Amino acid sequence: MLLAATPWSLGAQVPPRCTEAVHRAVDAYTQRVSPRRLVALTRPARRCFGALRSPLASPVYALEASALAEMNRWHDLIALADTFRSAGYDVTNAPSSYVQLQRLAALAKVTTGRASDGLADLRALGPLVQRMPSNRYRVELRLTLARCFRLLGDLNAADREARAAAASLGDLPRPLRDALAASTKLAQAAARNDRFDLDPSTDSSVFWPAKRWLHEADSLAHAGADPALNEAIRLEMARSMLAQGQVEAAGRVLRSLRSSNVLLQAATLEYRAEVAFRQQRHADALRFLADAEPLVPLADRVRLTSRRGEILEASAQIVAAEVSFREALAASALAWCLSGSDEALLLRRSPDERAVRGLVRVLVAQGRALEAFALQDGYRARLLALYRARAQARQQHPNTELSATLAALEAARDSLRLPDGDRHHVRLSARIQRLQARLARLQPLPPSTPTDVAALQRSLRSSGQVLVAYMLAPPLSPVDTSRSLAFVVTPDTVRAIGLGVSPREAEALLLTAAPLLASTPNAARNAFDLHALHRLYQLLVEPLALSPHQRLVVVPDGPLFALPFAMLVTNETGRFDLSRARFLVEDRAVSVELAAALRLLPARSERSDSMLVVARTDYARAHLPDLPSVNAEVRSLRRWPYAAVVMNRRALTSAFFRRAPHARFVHLAAHTDVTARSPLDYAFRLWPSDSSSGRLTVSDVLRVPLRADLVVLSGCSTAQGETHPSEGMLGLQYGVRAAGAKSVLATLWMADDDATAALIGRFYDGLRNGLPRDEALRQAQRATLTSTDGHRRSPFLWAAPVLYGDAAPAPTRSPMRFKGIVSVAVALGLAAALAYGFTRRRYDR
Numbered sequence: 001m002l003l004a005a006t007p008w009s010l011g012a013q014v015p016p017r018c019t020e021a022v023h024r025a026v027d028a029y030t031q032r033v034s035p036r037r038l039v040a041l042t043r044p045a046r047r048c049f050g051a052l053r054s055p056l057a058s059p060v061y062a063l064e065a066s067a068l069a070e071m072n073r074w075h076d077l078i079a080l081a082d083t084f085r086s087a088g089y090d091v092t093n094a095p096s097s098y099v100q101l102q103r104l105a106a107l108a109k110v111t112t113g114r115a116s117d118g119l120a121d122l123r124a125l126g127p128l129v130q131r132m133p134s135n136r137y138r139v140e141l142r143l144t145l146a147r148c149f150r151l152l153g154d155l156n157a158a159d160r161e162a163r164a165a166a167a168s169l170g171d172l173p174r175p176l177r178d179a180l181a182a183s184t185k186l187a188q189a190a191a192r193n194d195r196f197d198l199d200p201s202t203d204s205s206v207f208w209p210a211k212r213w214l215h216e217a218d219s220l221a222h223a224g225a226d227p228a229l230n231e232a233i234r235l236e237m238a239r240s241m242l243a244q245g246q247v248e249a250a251g252r253v254l255r256s257l258r259s260s261n262v263l264l265q266a267a268t269l270e271y272r273a274e275v276a277f278r279q280q281r282h283a284d285a286l287r288f289l290a291d292a293e294p295l296v297p298l299a300d301r302v303r304l305t306s307r308r309g310e311i312l313e314a315s316a317q318i319v320a321a322e323v324s325f326r327e328a329l330a331a332s333a334l335a336w337c338l339s340g341s342d343e344a345l346l347l348r349r350s351p352d353e354r355a356v357r358g359l360v361r362v363l364v365a366q367g368r369a370l371e372a373f374a375l376q377d378g379y380r381a382r383l384l385a386l387y388r389a390r391a392q393a394r395q396q397h398p399n400t401e402l403s404a405t406l407a408a409l410e411a412a413r414d415s416l417r418l419p420d421g422d423r424h425h426v427r428l429s430a431r432i433q434r435l436q437a438r439l440a441r442l443q444p445l446p447p448s449t450p451t452d453v454a455a456l457q458r459s460l461r462s463s464g465q466v467l468v469a470y471m472l473a474p475p476l477s478p479v480d481t482s483r484s485l486a487f488v489v490t491p492d493t494v495r496a497i498g499l500g501v502s503p504r505e506a507e508a509l510l511l512t513a514a515p516l517l518a519s520t521p522n523a524a525r526n527a528f529d530l531h532a533l534h535r536l537y538q539l540l541v542e543p544l545a546l547s548p549h550q551r552l553v554v555v556p557d558g559p560l561f562a563l564p565f566a567m568l569v570t571n572e573t574g575r576f577d578l579s580r581a582r583f584l585v586e587d588r589a590v591s592v593e594l595a596a597a598l599r600l601l602p603a604r605s606e607r608s609d610s611m612l613v614v615a616r617t618d619y620a621r622a623h624l625p626d627l628p629s630v631n632a633e634v635r636s637l638r639r640w641p642y643a644a645v646v647m648n649r650r651a652l653t654s655a656f657f658r659r660a661p662h663a664r665f666v667h668l669a670a671h672t673d674v675t676a677r678s679p680l681d682y683a684f685r686l687w688p689s690d691s692s693s694g695r696l697t698v699s700d701v702l703r704v705p706l707r708a709d710l711v712v713l714s715g716c717s718t719a720q721g722e723t724h725p726s727e728g729m730l731g732l733q734y735g736v737r738a739a740g741a742k743s744v745l746a747t748l749w750m751a752d753d754d755a756t757a758a759l760i761g762r763f764y765d766g767l768r769n770g771l772p773r774d775e776a777l778r779q780a781q782r783a784t785l786t787s788t789d790g791h792r793r794s795p796f797l798w799a800a801p802v803l804y805g806d807a808a809p810a811p812t813r814s815p816m817r818f819k820g821i822v823s824v825a826v827a828l829g830l831a832a833a834l835a836y837g838f839t840r841r842r843y844d845r
Helices: 008-013 016-030 035-047 057-070 074-087 095-111 115-131 135-151 155-167 174-198 204-224 227-243 247-255 262-278 282-295 298-314 318-339 353-365 369-378 382-396 401-417 419-442 453-463 503-513 530-540 558-562 596-600 629-637 653-662 732-738 753-768 773-786 815-844
Strands: 465-471 484-489 494-499 551-555 590-592 611-615 643-647 665-669 683-685 695-697 710-713 721-724 728-731 743-747 801-805
Touching (some): 035 057, 057 074, 057 262, 095 115, 135 155, 155 174, 174 227, 247 262, 262 282, 262 298, 318 353, 353 484, 382 596, 401 419, 453 484, 503 530, 503 558, 558 721, 590 773, 611 629, 629 753, 643 653, 653 695, 710 732, 710 753, 743 753, 743 773, 753 773, 773 801
Parallel strands (some): 465 551, 590 801, 611 665, 710 743
Antiparallel strands (some): 465 484, 683 695, 721 728, 743 801
């Protein structure tokens, strides 16, 4: 299959020994020899070409790459692809082999932690694959993307790519079509089964479609007679059985697998360990994991070592579990160093997340709550802190290599977004890849350091707040109980409190409570289930035993990032009886922080009271609804001292770049776009110009060194985004915080325009009166609650705005006081002038 498009008639153009070596390698491949034997044959065939530019080279490289992939030798595969690229071979006569080589090399990069490099390579192959006559290559590219997204933990994207692959099959020849159709169904089932790894307590009904897909794949694969594909399907069948509680049946299937593929061998051992664990045979489970660890790359070894720690934890071997989790974290740190990239925005699931959570649990079990909290918080928001450090370094040292690399990277990304960028997509993607690698070497992701809890407590004492950091952890097995925790940090104590809710249960309750947060388009937008909101309060807040009316700082986790804690219901009431419901905001002010350590970072703030207002209300040219309520917002903000308003045709991205770095307060009011695949491309839609589309993206914001005390993002869903376990919601508000803003007010859903405009106006009034930022938001929300009755008390109208970051007061000079001072000065000047004139006249007489 690899060599179907190879022009063998050109073999006479190379020495006969090279042609014979190639034929021996091809014969070995068709006879399905072992991968080790195939490498032994392809390596001399590849080397004998020397400086020749023969079209036979590409198929030989592809053969060796497939063998290296089977043996799990990913670094050797990457080196092989680099050798091919540097040799300058002509690939126009054998594009299929070239695509195969580059696909496998990209998969190797993702597997070894170089996520951004691998995905960039796969996307760069897109234009070439689209020009190829057969649908086969498009299907294989989609399947590789699905596998990469699975490795990154983005299961929704993996499922999307697998379905796109199935839709691309077209009219391929029957045997090939059957094999590829089986692979697409296998990819869909694997993405569904991966959810079991994330949460073993997941309802087994979720996996019923996977069972059907696997049976269909099995019937299709037998006709193709591909042993590796058949083995992979049987392995996924065993995983489905495990997910549905059929442990004995899964064990029988796993014991029957005898694959020569190293990846399948490692996966078989890993799931045999899972079967043994579910059967309470912990010693056997640990032995299987020990056998699997040498067969997998470093990033996968982190996962296996973490699982070993979980098994030891479940068997009450707490000290040994702590050792395993620390080994996993050490391996994860090494994997980061070897990856050559820190683009963690592309990673939905960090490789060290499981180990961090496990280590936190065993430290709490040993009564070391303070150490556990400091460790957990140290792993949060590291990428955000890195972005801030880069922005400051670029501002303070503009002539360094780091600043030049950042500028070059931004220019390359800008070029890629231009209309003619598609014509140079491959060249630009390769340049971005090189610049990212250089940037990671110049300023890599900093190692985790435990949070200074004493300094944090001093900060809480001065602000009069209490901090609650959540850690939602799934049970270790379907029969295990929840292992979620909440750390309550006061000025004097640190407590760890167990919570009886898993991530899946919290997410289910959240979507029941607020269907507008569901991904399904037919969800009722304005309905709120008060019973579910009260149940969330009982699970998340009530066990904490907080002092009455104490201001609360929440560090969420997982699905809790989508929850405005202010709308939790504290009393028993009817399911939809809004008039009797008492919300948490009526008792205490609530703000959100991505990590407690962010409170301790030095922030450079403007001393003036200058405010920048960037607003767009007219969207007729963009075929979007106008925003007339923004006019009321702008009118109220014009009373702010030193307010600079740029609106509609003046609301250009260039105006933001020029003015925002010097403003103490920034107010953005416009339509937003949070539908892009990458959070870096989420955008405000400002006014277009000849040099700009008007899209102010997260990547654009990251290049602006913000020193603002407060940024208000008055648009729809400005806080929404992809949820990263250790970084929070990666969206517009995250980009503003990463650029240096001390606090951000952003919205979690598409709220009512008029209600939001009125609420934000009250919020600014509270700021002018000297209230802390969280208290100003609370007073604005309470005013909305008390001024309305019945359905107008719905959280839909007031709970969407959430304050992220510093909640301290932001004192400003009152506009009236400023005008009074000016008036007095003018009056004194006039009096002095009159007195001078009167004295002068008397002297003249």
